[in-house]
Amino acid sequence: MMPDDPLSQLRDIHLPQAGGFWPPAPGWWILAFVLLACVAALVWLVHRRHHRNRWLRLAKAELADLERTAAKEPQWFTQLNTLLKRVARERYPNEHPEAQSGEQWAAYLLRHLPDDQMTQQPVVDALVNSAWQPVPSAEPAQALGFARTWLEAQKC
Template sequence: MMPDDPLSQLRDIHLPQTGGFWPPAPGWWILAFALLIAIAVLAWLVRRHYRRNRWLRLARAELASLERTASKESQWFTQLNTLLKRSARERYPEEHPEALSGEQWAACLLRHLPDDQVSHQFIVKALVNSPWQQEPTAEPDQALAFARTWLEAQKC
């Protein structure tokens, strides 16, 4: 090789270095932003659902407590009616169910059942009238079954 050969002084071809992972391309920024918004909306919806149904969880817990102390006494039926009225007030505040009694309260309970209301009519009337009777006509197990059915029908 000749020392004054200009071609011998040339270096080999070098490829450009690949770009690093940072900063990401604009598409990745948009995707990350959309993902953060989706996570925030999902968290908000879950929290909203959880808070909306808080009354239902509390009512189920109180119903379980009433189930353990079930008896055919008018005071027990008063407690069950109170639980149902509080639940109805939470779910249907515009109807003011806490002010209803007798036939109106029974009609309110039946109105908010999605299934066949006729099959529940007898137990609802007995449940509504039992707090005012010396010897209640309703059976506690039937009243509890109805209350459980009614509460489950009220989910948001």
């Protein structure tokens, strides 16, 4: 080896060291931000839907209480009608359902059912009229069945 030979002073080819995992490349930062935004939007949507349907969960719980105390008495039918009016007021505030009674209220309930309105007509009429009759003409089981169906149709 000659000291003045420049080729003898060269070292072998060596590979560069592998990069570490930190800091990540810009693409990973963008992906992390997009995923975080998607998760935040999903949490917000679930929370909003849960909060929006809170009144429906409360109404179903109250309907379950009414089911336990079902009786063929006018005051029980009044409580059921009051529950349905509260739900209607919450779901359709601009229509002012709380001001309706009798045939208007029965027509309102039928109008906000999906498709099988005519099959429910006798049950709704009996439900509405049983609140003020001394001897109710409606059966509590049928009234509860209609109320359950009507509540399910009110989901947002």
